[in-house]
Amino acid sequence: MPPRRRPGTAAVPGGTASLPGDPASLTPAEARALFRGGLASPTAGWSRGFTQANLIIVPRAQAFDVLLFAQRNPKSCPILGVQGAGETSGPLLPGGDIRTDLPRYTVYEDGVLVAEPGDITDWWQDDLVTFIIGCSFTFEAALQDAGIPIAHIEQGVNVPMYRTTVRSASAGALSGPMVVSMRPIPAAQVEDAVRITARYPAVHGAPVHAGDPTVLGIADLAAPDFGDAVEIQRGEVPVFWACGVTPQAAVMESRPSLAIGHAPGFMLITDARDSDYLVP
Incomplete structure (x- = not known):
């Protein structure tokens, strides 16, 4: 495990990326590259037409509970994709890295928020399972x-x-x-x-x-x-x-040893299109 940080402290992301003039026009890959470079910004209105998503990452031992929680609370936790233990990329972010490609994350230890870093490589473990959850953006x-x-x-x-x-x-x-x-x-x-x-x-x-x-x-x-x-x-x-922050509220109450999420409003921008989730 990485060193424990004091509750409420935030890791400051590195890099020199600056806010683009028209975030709505960026492709998902371009947006993720900016976040990987250190830009931290709420993502509402970014990459117009492409689907944004919530994130909850837990050790494999807790993954079934998260899956069952999502199944029992589909309004709050609609699952768009799951990355297996140790997987850092997948079809929703081809060529991307789930550890670095969000603008800001939350890290919980025993249910306590200990950091809001720009990447989670310091906390990454080979047994971590990633749940990608639908977002109202x-x-x-x-x-x-x-x-x-x-x-x-x-x-x-x-x-x-x-x-x-x-x-x-x-x-x-x-x-x-x-x-x-x-x-x-x-x-x-x-x-x-x-x-x-x-x-x-x-x-x-x-x-x-x-x-x-x-x-x-x-x-x-x-x-x-x-x-x-x-x-x-x-x-x-x-x-x-x-809201897809619901699993993080459950983490804070239930206090698993480790859980990682997106910082609320700082979402994963995927390569899926909004129209993929539109029903007639």
Whole structure:
């Protein structure tokens, strides 16, 4: 095992990469190369048309529990792909490296966040299994094409995400709350947002709730648990989608010896296309 780091400290990624002028125009390989070079940026709006994904990586001994947790919580944890023990690449990132090609990761030891590095080579073990999980960023282009504003993109911040009081179905040693992402939607367009996102069931699909956040146990929309708060305009309704950070919330509660994820909002950009997950 690599040296333990103090909880809450973050490893600073190296490299000299700078933010591109038009992240939406980058191919996935170009975006991953920038992250491999040290750029750390939330990825909403990047590589338009290509699928972004959440990540949870655990030792093989815990992999079945994660697989079962995902199967029992398909809204929060839709699996797009699995890389076997020790595998660092796969069909969703051909020629890439899962250890270096995200802009930022989270590393948990005994359920405690100990680092947010730009690569995880120091923590890599040959028995680690990678689960690639659908992300709601995938349907944001479709919402924008329908004229529905995406506040965190327009405001240049990370998407807000919240722990809820809704419990995920437990699996083996894993249990925890459902996490949701929130987008404020003009009231007249909420029905359209539900209809559009329902056509992407592999990337969380339709929202789990719209309106009063206290129904989900969220006390203050201005204080997200992950990501950044966004301004909600008059006439907008907060709409909540199940979020792929849910497995990390389960890790924090269940305290496995080691687990690695993406930093919320700092996603894996895959070579799959958003249209691959659109159903008629």
